[in-house]
Amino acid sequence: MNTRLIVSLCLSAALGACVHGPRAYTRGTYEDPNIIEMLSDRFNENDLQLIAKKMAESLASSPRFAQVDPQRLPIVLVGKLKNSTSEHIDMRSLGDKIQTALAQTGRFALVDQQARWDIAEEYEYQQSGYVDPNAAKGPGQQVSVDFIMTGDLASIIQEVGNDKLVYYKMTAKLNNVRTGLIEWTDEKQIRKKFERRTVGW
Numbered sequence: 001m002n003t004r005l006i007v008s009l010c011l012s013a014a015l016g017a018c019v020h021g022p023r024a025y026t027r028g029t030y031e032d033p034n035i036i037e038m039l040s041d042r043f044n045e046n047d048l049q050l051i052a053k054k055m056a057e058s059l060a061s062s063p064r065f066a067q068v069d070p071q072r073l074p075i076v077l078v079g080k081l082k083n084s085t086s087e088h089i090d091m092r093s094l095g096d097k098i099q100t101a102l103a104q105t106g107r108f109a110l111v112d113q114q115a116r117w118d119i120a121e122e123y124e125y126q127q128s129g130y131v132d133p134n135a136a137k138g139p140g141q142q143v144s145v146d147f148i149m150t151g152d153l154a155s156i157i158q159e160v161g162n163d164k165l166v167y168y169k170m171t172a173k174l175n176n177v178r179t180g181l182i183e184w185t186d187e188k189q190i191r192k193k194f195e196r197r198t199v200g201w
Contacts, residue, residue, distance in 0.1 A: 041166055041194045043089050043155075048097050051153075051170045054188040056101030059174065062184050065107055073109040076102060076174070079148040085155035085168070098149070098172075111145050147174050147183060162196040 059065060065074060078099045081091045102108050119142075126136040151172040158165040167189070174184040 043087050048094050051188045052097035052101040055098050055172050058186040060105040060107045064183050068107050075109045075146045077111045077145045077148050079150050081151040083153055145177055149174050164194040166192045
């Protein structure tokens with residue numbers, strides 16, 4: 001193979017890389033987060049919203065919490081939500097969504113689990129001598145949680161021919177901290193169907 005041919009091949013490869021190289025997304029627009037767009041068969045942000053809305057509305061309208069004293073709202077902590085699917089799902093985001101939806105009902109007082117650890121660290125700092133002792137906060141004054149919400153997200157995936165069915169089921173439970181009894185439980189089911197299509201040129 002002569003030198004001229006080698007140079008021509010190298011130039012062709014370089015030009016091809018320029019034309020077909022990686023794309024850079026340089027222009028975008030804001031989208032309504034409430035619009036449903038299923039761009040893939042994976043768990044998405046709309047699924048988060050559907051689950052959070054169902055759980056908050058169900059809990060707020062349950063007979064156990066239908067009548068609450070505005071001066072003594074039930075204190076709830078959204079605890080561990082288990083991911084039993086085969087996907088990587090941000091369960092903390094799901095917990096935050098449920099917590100926000102519960103707060104918006106106005107029927108519950110909420111304690112954030114992560115914030116508890118942050119507050120504990122702040123107590124240590126305020127007791128270290130760097131803060132005016134007369135103004136320093138310390139442990140022993142926090143409220144006691146009445147209920148802890150736990151949950152489990154499971155999925156079933158079926159593929160038949162060109163069809164794919166994805167089924168999610170979120171089960172949530174509200175546990176009484178004092179007695180250990182389940183005061184409420186409900187589930188949200190999501191079923192999605194996808195069709196495999198051949199992409200042609």
